[in-house]
Amino acid sequence: MVRRIFTGSFIFLLLAHSVSATSPTDDEYSPLDSTLLNEVIVTAQSYKEVIPAQTLGGQELEALRSHSVADALRYFSGVQLKDYGGVGGIKTVNIRSMGTNHMGVYYNGIELGNAQNGQVDLGKYSLENIESVSLYNGQKSEIFQSAREFGSAGSIYLNTRFPKFKESETSHLRVGLRAGSFDLFNPSLTFDHKLNETISMSFNTEWVSSSGKYKFRYRRVTPSGELAYDTTAVRENGDIDAVRLEGGLHGFLPKGRWKVYLYHYNSERGVPGAIVNNVWRRGERLWDRNSFAQGMFEYNFTHKFSSKINAKYAFDYTRYVNNDDKLIHVDNIYKQREVYLSWANRYRILPNWDLSLAYDFQWNGLSEYMDVDRTTHWASLATALSLWDCFKLQASGLITYVNEEQRDRDEAPDKFKITPGIFASYKPFKRPNFVIRAFYKHSYRMPTFNDLYYTDMGNAYLKPETAIQYNVGVLYDIVREKSWFKYFKVGTDIYYNDVKDKIVAYPKGQQFRWTMLNLGKVEIKGIDAQIGGTFGLPCDIDFTAKFQYTYQEAIDVTNPADNYYRHQIPYIPWHSGSAILMLDWKGWHLNYSFIYTGERYNQQENIRYNHTQPWYTSDISLMKSFKIGKVDFKATAEVNNLFSQDYDVILNYPMPKRNYRFGLVVEL
């Protein structure tokens, strides 16, 4: 049976992303009918993915619900977060030190783009409506995907809640309110409705309002131990007021499924800025409006041939104002538009041999501040082979062609890139769930509009930046639903990444005038390790522990003449890790999480003046689910940065001290 499901269950893979592979206690849903529910769990345990994802879902995600997506990603190995602090602060992530631009972020299967600077602010995406967050090194172990998905060096998949209905239930209402430190006020509402047996709709909205004010502290002592200074101030201009609305229609056909999704986000925020001597408040403001509409249609024409179409239109509006009366007054508006179309096909040559072919098209336009556009074409060919249920191989090739618009000022040449990837895994034994895996992949990042065209700074002749990844790893897990030792997993990966033609800002002459050049070279060696387990303790207590550790050496090998030749690149710690401990008892859920980021340097040179201390925070939350009549309640209390550590993730951007949040969710 397992085999049958394995060969016929790409849909589960696509939607479920092996959520249960990492946390079997989650109540996994199925987009199909409930009879398949158990099978999903079974198959997810089986040896299916070539390279499994790191996933947060279910209870673990529930405990993090009040945070942003960026906060959740801190619990993944190999990920570094850049966090400028506070509710409204910009948060970007970087995977295995390759740079933010190498990370693809997919919202319900379609990449979130920012053609202007290539970075997605994950602080803007709340976990409120997210069902699971998955991180794939290399690419998703699934060849039935759009061409573009083969391109990133690492991918994050954010999957929104799928409407779930109990038997005889046709609609579902969920109202939540969170409030706490920083004058946070965060109500949310979810409404799901089953239109008929095959079509359902979902709607979710959320309002976040916060003054962003928090106390932070800077303290220094002299080498003899005397206090030099100790000052506590309030972070100013970090307020945010944001509304998010999203809704979708999900439908199933006898031989396929479809989905239409609308998203709108509107915010105004202050940009708190760096705290430097004599400057404690800044006057930068940012308005964002992000809207997109996307749709997906998948159809299995025969049992051998399936097709999937994805389409998206996005419009982003950003207004940046600098009102600081001591500085240059700035009032810029940026408008970005994106049109995306993808057609992916899978052909099953043999039950254990698949072939996929996909073509993607995208148009990006930036207007107001600078007027540019580009057209990108991707074409991918991939194959997946499974032999004797113990060896899996996946190979892909991606062709990217970028057609740069003809401009008067500088004519950017078109870009062409072929990137291969090969993924393999081997399960030597029948019984112990022990898997050896390896991959080799080329990926790239295209120069962004800013890199190419930014006034005086852009360089139209930039080539794509390339990253080559080598990865070998092992994974061992045990699942025993019935025994006290319910689940155990241990795994490690070692990797070597080589980033070439890295796009760096290069000074041209005086007065901070830069240009962008393909100059940099970075060598990255790393180890990711994870261990976790779930234990059934006496008195109905379930205990889950999950530990994750990353070691990275990411050194700049650009030029032996540089002061920083073979130095660790900025903001990459050698050691980082996290721990999550959870206790469940009769509707009570206690969660403790710990994050550690080791010492690192805030500039290229690893000298004392650039040294940044480690930071580690402990967060604790308590949740209680209960029922009054037919209404479900869930109450949460959380304390973040329990020991009130004063730390900066980014130099001069102080993070909040201890803070609290409370929440109540009512479900009808």
Added chain:
Amino acid sequence: MKNHSLFILFSLLLCCATGCREDELVVPTEYDILPFEPSTEVNPIGMYLLNEGNMGSNKASIDFVDFKNAYYVRNMYPERNPTIIKELGDVGNDIQIYGDKIYAVINCSHKVEVMDAHSLVRIGQIDIPNCRYIKFDKGNAYVSAYVGPVAIDPDAQLGAVYRIDTTSLAITGKCTVGYQPDELEIVGEYIYVANSGGYRVPKYDYTISVVEKFSMTQVEKIPVGINLHRIEADKYGKLWVTSRGNYGSVRSKIFVLEKESRFSRKMVVTDTLEIPCSEMHIQGDSLYFYSVEWSNQEEKNHIAYGIIDVRTKELVTDHFITDGTEKEIEIPYGINVHPITGDIYVTDAKNYVSSGALHCYSREGKKKWSVRTGDIPAHMVFLYK
């Protein structure tokens, strides 16, 4: 029970964590030995170097070349002033000595830091928004600032010159000048201010504001060239002014202003030297300068190190570094000349986000030594006994 086991686990974890946070120490001063003979008989006894530090990094710092003890002293301020919150500040833009006091203009910290010239111990600070350069005259300091009045039209922010009493450190006067004024020079009763208009790209300012220093009123604007930067007087009373150009079609050049006639007070542009100039320093009859010009075609900088004779206004040389060691300099960013020995100091800002270097060349242009500095070494001033 739950809490109990959790905390045991937690403490275990903390113990396992390889590196813990320690108390953040006052940024220490570093000492390097320089390769020349210590001597007690020198005057000037040293040279301060202000490192700008990249914007937002709060890494402006002051280094010192100790001629007496042959030491390079790196980052003196925090150790001498450990109680000052967030140290010297963000982006140093000028450093000068007047009397017993040293003044550091810290642009993005919007202040002029005043310290004892010998100990570098803080005496006070003067808050001036977006301050740029400082000059002294008869007990007063004059500071140019990009932001003068809070403008009704924010796109037309005029700059200002502030007058500071060097005894009380109080602002005693202010005069609105052109757009984004950079360096200023005082000749007789007038202050000449080079307006850049750098915030108004491509509508650069092109004038020198003439401010009558007693009444602090702008009496004239002399049209010169776009995007003016440095202004220095030579010993003959001529003004040497650099224009940055627009980094494209309009190249950087040097303008010379002289009195219209012997009895006139009016300065006019008498010469335009088609020599690009990024920074300059006048020593006696020689104007030392360097220029950096970016070539889009070649994707590299063209750098020249030259000397102009201020009497003849002729280029004496375009490579005062004669031993080929100028190749070691990535981005020259500051220049100064020792008043006695004629040694030439050139700083290298490299990529602006890592330590720079200070190079010392003999009068003949042979390299004597180099030393690592702070980030973006730029402004130098000699300290006398």
